[in-house]
Amino acid sequence: MKIYKIFLALLVVCMVPSCDYLDVVPDERPTEEDAFKNVYSAENYLYSCYSYIPTPRSGTSSLDFFTADEVVTAFEHETFANFPKGNFTASNPVISYWNTLFKGIRQCYLLIEGVDATPGLSEQAKVNYKAEAKFLIAYYHFLLARNYGPTIIVESVPDVNMAYSDFPSRAHFDDVIEFVVNKFDEAAQDLPLNYSASTAYGRATRVAAAALKARALLLAASPLFNGGGETQSSFYTNFTDKEGNSLISSTYDPQKWQRAAEATKYAIDMAEDNGHELYTYNTSLGDTYPEDPFERDLRYTIIDRFSKEVLWADTRREGYYDLQNKSTPFIQGRAWNGIAPTLTMVEAFYTENGLPIDKDPAFDYDNRYSIATGDNGTTMKLNLNREPRFNAWVAFHNGYYEIIRDVGGETVERIKTQFRRDDNCGIKGRSNNYSPTGYLNKKGVHPKLEQPSLVVPSQQYPWPVIRLADLYLMYAEALIEYGGAGEFASAKQYIDRVRSRAGIPSVDDAWEPIGGANSREVLRDIVRQERTIEFYLENQRFWDLRRWMIAEPYFGTQAKGMNIQGENDLEFFQVQEVPFQRNFRSPAFYLMPIPQGEINKNEKLVQNPGY
Template identity: 25%
Template sequence: MNKIINLALLVVAVLAFTSCRKTFEDHPLTFTSEDYIWDNTDVTGTYARVFLTKVYSQLPTGYVRINGVILECASDDAVPSNTTNATWNIVNGGYSPMSTFDDNWSNSYSAIRKVNLFLANYKRVPWADPLVPQYLGAEARVLRAFFYYDMMKRYGGVPLLGNTVFDSNDPELFKMKRSSFDACVKYVLGELDAVKDSLRPDQTLANRGSGNGTAEGTDNEAGRMRKSIALAIKAKVLLLAASPLFNPSATPEKDYTGYPAFDKERWKAAADAAKAVMDLNLFALEPNRYTLSTTHVNKEFILMRFGASYQTTWGNIMSPVGYTVGTTVSNGLISPTQELVDAFPMKNGKPISDPTSGYVAATPYANRDPRLDQTVFYNGATWLTRAGAPTVETWEGGKDKPNNSSVNGGVQTQTGYYLKKFLANDANKTAFTPVMYHSSVTPTFCLIRYADILLMYAEAQNEYSGPDASVYSAVEAVRQRAGLVPYTLPQGLLQLPMREAIRNELRVEFAFEEHRFYDIRRWKIAKSVYGVPLHGVTIVKNTNGTFTYTPKTVATPYFNEANMFLLPIANNEVLVNPSMQQNPNY
């Protein structure tokens, strides 16, 4: 069980180690021997550090990592603009063990194996500073805990390897059974609690950005696991465990996933865990949300997957197809749905369905939540400077919906909208401000930010005790930063209306940050919001310059409640291991 593969046979990515902020990306591979990595003459442990840095490079990357589009193109928030994109196969037919989707099984176990290799060997290095191995060993265990969590939200219970490093031919590897979901939760929480006080110290707010919410912070070790990150991951795990998918209100027959009867105390544990992060007083909401796109280190980011430096590529591939910057034609790859657009309230905070909100169907984007303009390109939006067409034109025959195969190969919006999220505020500029994305290497991506913690707390506390003052405060802080006036929620909300308000706030605040796809599954609402017709809008420009907006159906996604709340384990994993049980009804 405790065999360790000879590292002389292992391909290790050798990274030019300076700081984590610059090295969490792939570099050319070289063969490196075991003695070279765990060098018993190197008091700095250079290659041992590099080995662990490689594990950081396997954290999720976000952006266009699924068939060249964003994960939310398989949710109720968007569809691919290109009708031949492979994600349409998921939209129309779902997924199966033979055709998986967002499958992170191999990547996660690869990372976990590297962690176990590191933990089995790093003490062989004669570290000059005893704090370094303490920090690195604790970091490795937090990383391992995160990779288990990342699988749990997809598959439920998964095999727990402990500290074992299996040889690829070890027969015990092919006898591993899935642990129950509860056992996985217990293991991950135990790991996080065991090392949270052994991690490198957290940085103060002052080192995470300027007071005006625009400048990059000066934390050179940002991205390294710290106590705050361990606590934030703990909150994520506990929220998942408290959610209806894993904490059902009706007692089902137990199976290998080990779903328990409903346990209200799980919500309290999740709320307490989120509150523990809030009580650190180490994070704050950035006053300018565009800061989240234009800085790697800021007051709001808690856990980031570091990668490329700033680039302009994202602007080219996401902007409406009628925009050409320099010699590059924009691609408009993502088409947000009408359902997402309608989820954004008016600037006064009222939903557009409220007769007193001031919403006018003939001018549907006027006086809306400022986050709509930061997330979606809509007809009439201001973007860059373009001769002859100063605003976005997604009306039939407009610059950005030309219905012409000679423009961008015929690829154009399916819904009347394009994706703007993660771009800078370039409405009045001639070129793109560099942002964090780069298409040729794995980019920086924020996995947990402070707004997430606030809304996690609000969700869990509301489910546990109802909408008390602390729930209002957490939600309203996010709404205030968004620019809603007034930002306050109606007083006297009951638990159900507050639940809906929190879920909608999560949707609009975290649009395209890989929340929605898994949120609608852990809440068990995917069938009612995703397995139904999704819409866009057909826009006709009238002779008097006004527009007529007509809803249209763009997709009716397939979703089977019998199995699709969890993802399937790839068929080859089940074939090579007879003990590996597939998720139900696949």
């Protein structure tokens, strides 16, 4: 039997001495005798159903991690880099979840059909296992819809011997979302609100089902799948199956936003009633950098393994070539200094006054690229007087990177980062392992990380799939899109919850001096910029720009940064294009291509437009 090794960082490394959760995963086609012969086998089979979830923070093969315009990396030779380059086709999709997700769906249905036959398994466990399988069926269909748009709805175990003439066709996108919503609701009836055993962390809960149902409805309400929204025309007016049936609505329906708002508010209430809250620093972790309390809260939001903000997490262990080792200041063979925020992302963060840099009268926007003196030496004006999220998550020239390092035989807990050619974070003579923009990512890197040798990062934590701040901004976005003054006021309250934790003024306090924030257009820009900042490098922007139908000018544009070959300040602080290919072909790239081999197998399938 084929064995897959999948590890839970939170459980195996951080919380308990040992645990077999997701540790052994059987093949997707075992016999029922193997799968349900005893309690242990049934449990392993349940865990195997989770194994088809794409790894969200893979440093080499994640579709949506390093592939938006938030960062450029020194690792353009790796698989993921084909996506920002636009080097993928239906014949060579490079990274495709199509087959994997359908295999996962089939495995879940096999569990539902077979688990009742397990000797010794309690009736409650059987109910719970089947609910988790239904949750995953819903989630896998959601991922298919987000990747490919209208997809095949699978309602039972597919017959592997099915005649070609009986192969299913793609369902209308709205029908897929309705299936997802109903399946999440069905699962939620039997899912626990939470688990008492720490070893069950990462398994499906009722809160997670409600949150992901809301995310699915928000996707369906968004312009890409909702007739282009209020201000645009649909890409998919003529997108039909082979019988002429429409596959994506080309008519805008504002009621989809209202439905998304209602589902999101329901999820928020359930989460808050069950102890979820925005993260604040856990003082039991002891004194640590960053010193600023807002920056410390933000730096630890996703890396504190006990964070109550996380509603559902992926608990697989981070590897050698994932986020932390790739982001940290260079050490030969141990830390690769190569995840670099783009100038677009740097400029997206607010000023310390909670305003966009081009709207804050107190920020010298026209001279933002000029040299200035900060607390630690010369830097650009652009890097000064910025909001705490910028300082918490981005390392800049003559700023600090909070990390454990040996400096001259002394252990320090932060180092000053400098990015000129021959500096400690500079390119020097390397052709790899450098920052292409003169900035370095800190988000997701633990301040207590030590890197004495090439090892799997010592600080492991679960990766958030969805957290409470996401629900707050989802709710605000939905209210803004369909509502009036009353809804706008409520939307600002939920945006302000996120802003307050980030240490910046409320929307009204920030915008009042420059004309206020009371129209749909202004508030739409605000909530979108808030999402861009808050979920920087959390697998969101790749999808957000697509669902908003504004991806082309961002993903199809060369990234910019500093002159990393500059030997002195005057040479370094010059804005330059990063010489990496960037291409976004519209409207094709708004959806991923179905692998051409699957189109060839099933004559009822139509390919997505543009491929």
